[in-house]
Amino acid sequence: MNLKQNTADMLFLFFIQVTQSDVTVERDTYKQSRQGLDEMYNEARRQLKEECQLRQVKMQLLVFVYMLYVVTRIHCISYSFMWLYFQDVENELVVQVSMKQEMELAMKLLEKDIHEKQVSTHFHLR
Numbered sequence: 001m002n003l004k005q006n007t008a009d010m011l012f013l014f015f016i017q018v019t020q021s022d023v024t025v026e027r028d029t030y031k032q033s034r035q036g037l038d039e040m041y042n043e044a045r046r047q048l049k050e051e052c053q054l055r056q057v058k059m060q061l062l063v064f065v066y067m068l069y070v071v072t073r074i075h076c077i078s079y080s081f082m083w084l085y086f087q088d089v090e091n092e093l094v095v096q097v098s099m100k101q102e103m104e105l106a107m108k109l110l111e112k113d114i115h116e117k118q119v120s121t122h123f124h125l126r
Helices: 003-070 079-125
Strands: none
Touching: 003 079
């Protein structure tokens, strides 16, 4: 009986060591993955901020050009030029909206993935 108990205890300890090792590997993988996701998220936010600033500058330039045309009535700024510029700004706005939607979707997927990894890691630690 004592031999059986010792064998059972040894198997149990071995199982605990393997489980602890697995949890440690999972935790380390999660930390690395989280760090990479954080870096990717921060880079995406930085790019989005830069693109929003660029769009804002373009819109300010458009307003300035339009005001220049209205105030001075300079004929060298033709309606066709203004029309092309408006189209360019409109196209840029469409691109920006599309990129924002893609970014929001990517952020939701990242948050979902992070949440799943947290739940998985939490479950393994119990």
